[in-house]
Amino acid sequence: MRLTFAIILAALFAACGPETETEMQNATYPIINGTPDTDPAHEAVVAVYFNHRYWSFCSGTMIAPGVVLTAAHCAYKRPKDRFEILFGPNAQDAIHRKVTSLWIHPDYDPSLLGRGDLCLMRFSGGSPVDADPIPPLPASLALTSEDEGKILQFTGYGVTETGQFTEKLTVKTELSHVCDEAESCAGLGFSNKERTICYDQTDTGGPCSGDSGGPSFMFRDNHEYVVGVTSYGDRNCMHFGCSVKVDRYEDWINAFISATTMQGESCSDDLECLSGFCADGVCCDYACGSPCEACNLPGSEGTCTRVTDDSIEPGCAMDEGCSSSPTKSFGPWPVLLALLSVLALVFWSTGRSQP
16 A cells, blocks of 8 residues: 655655655555455545646545545645545546635644644535545544554555555554653654554555545444544655544544534634634635735625725735735845946947047
C-alpha cells in the first residue's frame, strides 16, 4: 500500500502539501502487501483531489452525509474551490463531487508533526455510492494503551511498491503505540506526538504518499470506526507511520457536521458557520482578519472585501495603504537611473559641441 506521510517536516507533506512540493506524489518507494479494497463499506473512502497548476491526491473518509474527514496538510492554504471529492475504486475513473466548504483544525501547525492535522470538507451533489458513512470513533470508546497490539486497517489511494497510484488499496498492521499525551510515547526512537496512534511498517507495509488523510479502521462492539487519520511517517514509508487520534477531536468534528449557518448570515462563533469563519458578525468566506478588510459591507455580506472608504475604516481610502491596486515600490533605483541618464545625455551633448 502506501502512506501519505508528511514525512518529517515540510517536505513530508509533499503528497498533499505546498504546491512546490507536490512532486513527491510520484514517489516510488517500495511499500509491500497492499491489495485492492473490495469491501462495499469502504466505498466511503474517497480520494481528495486538488486541481491547480500542480495536481495532487490525498485520501479521506465520508464520515457523515456530504462530509469528508482528511488531513489538514492536504488543504493548508489552498482554496476550497480547487478541491474535488472522488468516489470509486480508481481515482482516474471516479465520480467527482465539488467541495463547498472546509475547516482546518485551529491547532494545526505545519511545523509540528501530527498536531491538529485534521481537515473536514463538505461536498455538493450527494454521495454517488450506496455505502453508509463510516463514523469517527467517539470519545466514549477512545483508544487506550490496552488497544496496543490490535489490528488496524488502512485504505487509501497512495503510492504502491511499483510506483503506481490512484487505485484504492488496503493493508493491515498492528497498532504499536497509543500516544495520548505529549509524554506518553517519549523515548520510542521515532517522532511520536500527542494525540496520535503509531504503527510499525517494517514487515507489513502501510500507508504512503497519497494516503495522507486516509482512514485507519478498527472495530468496536461489531461496528467499524475511523480511529485515525494518516498524518506522517518516515521518508521511505518503510519503518513507521502515525495517524491523528480522532477520538480526541470529537467536539470539533461534531460542530462541523451540525453547522447550519450560511455565508452572510449572522453569527457569533466560527463553529456556527458552514464556512468555518465568523467575521464582523456574519459567516464569511475567509477569516477576513487583515486591516482594511470587512465581511459585512452592504451588498457584500459574507464576502471578505477590501475597505476603501475612510468613513468606514479610517486610513483605508483607495489612495492609501489598502488600495485595491497598490503601486509597487522599487526604492531609489528608478530615480538614480533617471539622474544618470540625464547626466549622460548632458555629457554626450557637451562632447558633440566640441570643435
